[in-house]
Amino acid sequence: xxxxxxxxxxxxxxxxxxxxxxxxxxxxxxxxxxxxxxxxxxxxxxxxxxxxxxxxxxxxxxxxxxxxxxxxxxxxxxxxxxxxxxxxxxxxxxxxxxxxxxxxxxxxxxxxxxxxxxxxxxxxxxxxxxxxxxxxxxxxxx
Amino acid sequence: xxxxxxxxxxxxxxxxxxxxxxxxxxxxxxxxxxxxxxxxxxxxxxxxxxxxxxxxxxxxxxxxxxxxxxxxxxxxxxxxxxxxxxxxxxxxxxxxxxxxxxxxxxxxxxxxxxxxxxxxxxxxxxxxxxxxxxxxxxxxxxxxxxxxxxxxxxxxxxxxxxxxxxxxxxxxxxxxxxxxxxxxxxxxxxxxxxxxxxxxxxxxxxxxxxxxxxxxxxxxxxxxxxxxxxxxxxxxxxxxxxxxxxxxxxxxxxxxxxxxxxxxxxxxxxxxxxxxxxxxxxxxxxxxxxxxxxxxxxxxxxxxxxxxxxxxxxxxxxxxxxxxxxxxxxxxxxxxxxxxxxxxxxxxxxxxxxxxxxxxxxxxxxxxxxxxxxxxxxxxxxxxxxxxxxxxxx
Ligand SMILES: [Zn+2]
Numbered sequence: 279x280x281x282x283x284x285x286x287x288x289x290x291x292x293x294x295x296x297x298x299x300x301x302x303x304x305x306x307x308x309x310x311x312x313x314x315x316x317x318x319x320x321x322x323x324x325x326x327x328x329x330x331x332x333x334x335x336x337x338x339x340x341x342x343x344x345x346x347x348x349x350x351x352x353x354x355x356x357x358x359x360x361x362x363x364x365x366x367x368x369x370x371x372x373x374x375x376x377x378x379x380x381x382x383x384x385x386x387x388x389x390x391x392x393x394x395x396x397x398x399x400x401x402x403x404x405x406x407x408x409x410x411x412x413x414x415x416x417x418x419x420x
Numbered sequence: 421x422x423x424x425x426x427x428x429x430x431x432x433x434x435x436x437x438x439x440x441x442x443x444x445x446x447x448x449x450x451x452x453x454x455x456x457x458x459x460x461x462x463x464x465x466x467x468x469x470x471x472x473x474x475x476x477x478x479x480x481x482x483x484x485x486x487x488x489x490x491x492x493x494x495x496x497x498x499x500x501x502x503x504x505x506x507x508x509x510x511x512x513x514x515x516x517x518x519x520x521x522x523x524x525x526x527x528x529x530x531x532x533x534x535x536x537x538x539x540x541x542x543x544x545x546x547x548x549x550x551x552x553x554x555x556x557x558x559x560x561x562x563x564x565x566x567x568x569x570x571x572x573x574x575x576x577x578x579x580x581x582x583x584x585x586x587x588x589x590x591x592x593x594x595x596x597x598x599x600x601x602x603x604x605x606x607x608x609x610x611x612x613x614x615x616x617x618x619x620x621x622x623x624x625x626x627x628x629x630x631x632x633x634x635x636x637x638x639x640x641x642x643x644x645x646x647x648x649x650x651x652x653x654x655x656x657x658x659x660x661x662x663x664x665x666x667x668x669x670x671x672x673x674x675x676x677x678x679x680x681x682x683x684x685x686x687x688x689x690x691x692x693x694x695x696x697x698x699x700x701x702x703x704x705x706x707x708x709x710x711x712x713x714x715x716x717x718x719x720x721x722x723x724x725x726x727x728x729x730x731x732x733x734x735x736x737x738x739x740x741x742x743x744x745x746x747x748x749x750x751x752x753x754x755x756x757x758x759x760x761x762x763x764x765x766x767x768x769x770x771x772x773x774x775x776x777x778x779x780x781x782x783x784x785x786x787x788x789x790x791x792x793x794x795x796x797x798x799x800x801x802x803x804x805x806x807x808x809x810x811x812x813x814x
Contacts (some may be wrong), residue, residue: 288554290561322562322678348681350576351630356547357569359554365627368567370577370681380679382563395584412565 280366286359295323298337303411306403309337319376340375342401347372349393367393387416422667422700426813428524429655429662430775431648432461435609438643438763447487450540453644461648462659470535471508472519481550491540507532514670516768517797517805521668523649539768540644548640559678576629577681579719586734590631593718594622597635604757606785611641611763636718641763663775663809669696670805690727693804701808705729710777710787711794712770715758720799752787767797778809
């Protein structure tokens with residue numbers, strides 16, 4: 279299994295668009311930007327709704343369950359911050375509640391070979407420091 | 421059809437040596453390529469009155485020094501001090517293909533007569549994607565913390581999506597790497613000229629970011645290539661046979677920064693750009709005699725072949741089998757070796773080969789009876805920039 283213990287993850291820097299996402303993650307809740315005009319969820323946050331161009335956007339909770347949309351297994355050790363964890367699975371998750379809102383993460387708790395397109399995953403929260411908690415992923419039982 | 425169809429042509433082409441290390445400043449490589457292109461046309465440097473480039477270095481964590489790691493328009497102007505210079509541009513969003521299209525527009529507008537377009541690429545010492553620091557700001561805040569560092573992983577996720585959605589295996593990609601390396605042996609300017617690659621080499625090579633192994637990635641090099649562009653009437657008076665530009669297209673995809681892995685966005689730039697190119701030129705994919713498709717990562721060729729309309733979505737890895745992309749195949753592909761053969765110089769070399777094939781100047785790798793020569797000069801995920809060059813300007 280990938281050894282994440284010596285990895286130094288770069289810390290996200292929230293900005294005016296993304297602050298509510300990280301505030302929710304700190305409370306171990308997954309909240310995504312949602313258009314108040316057409317109901318569309320999107321991620322990463324953007325200036326306008328990518329469906330209807332409305333600027334009336336708010337963050338709303340979503341269930342932390344979805345499927346692996348895509349993945350890669352990293353072997354290259356050029357990024358020294360992650361070199362101790364190779365090979366590891368970086369995945370892209372499509373949430374059940376937010377089709378099209380693709381979230382990047384790592385598949386934790388299993389061998390990297392378990393990453394496959396279509397596999398069911400659920401969110402787990404990984405605290406980086408007092409301000410930032412990362413949404414991460416493990417295989418779901420459902 | 422485009423009213424300016426076949427009114428502009430590529431004339432001369434030039435190359436610097438492609439080297440692994442940066443022994444001489446990049447500006448010297450760019451100068452060599454530009455001088456080569458001007459001489460190939462039979463022009464004198466003082467005839468050149470237009471300059472265009474896209475100077476970006478795709479590496480991260482390295483200082484940008486003009487003349488060392490990039491060669492800007494300003495740098496080229498300072499070297500050449502062209503007495504007749506009337507037009508210049510440095511493009512931002514559309515890669516080197518966009519620079520060539522802007523030069524085309526300037527020629528059609530009559531604001532310059534002989535434009536030179538160059539692409540110079542630096543290979544910094546140390547780690548190419550040197551991702552420093554402990555913070556992830558901007559779009560990287562949603563990717564950096566999970567080890568999505570360089571562009572390779574962004575390409576790799578779309579590739580796994582494509583493979584598993586279409587029930588395909590990466591083994592079939594060996595055909596692309598091996599065939600292109602075979603083509604490379606006809607291109608003395610290429611970095612891998614003189615170095616063979618077998619299927620066994622491909623399968624034995626180390627994994628970089630699954631599904632990409634070493635030979636799915638172009639090797640970083642230091643080098644430059646250049647072309648001379650002019651109106652068709654003027655091109656006919658120059659030394660080489662012209663390659664007439666029958667049509668072009670460009671399009672970014674509708675994607676927001678930081679969203680990765682979406683296969684449809686990889687296809688969108690390519691299909692939109694190609695649609696414009698087919699409409700403007702009056703040709704269809706079936707008319708194409710030879711194709712160059714950007715291959716910085718091998719999977720870009722999949723997105724290219726499918727989004728440009730050469731095969732259906734999900735079929736590209738089968739399409740490239742059975743000799744179809746050989747020099748005597750149904751669709752000879754990346755006949756100069758592609759970026760996988762030349763080293764990482766980006767799409768201007770694809771454009772050069774498209775022009776050489778159209779004008780019958782490709783030497784021992786010349787495809788027989790070429791009239792319609794297609795070029796997809798950039799990865800569709802970044803932007804689609806597509807071209808058709810023809811031998812006969814009808
Ligand atoms: Zn909306």
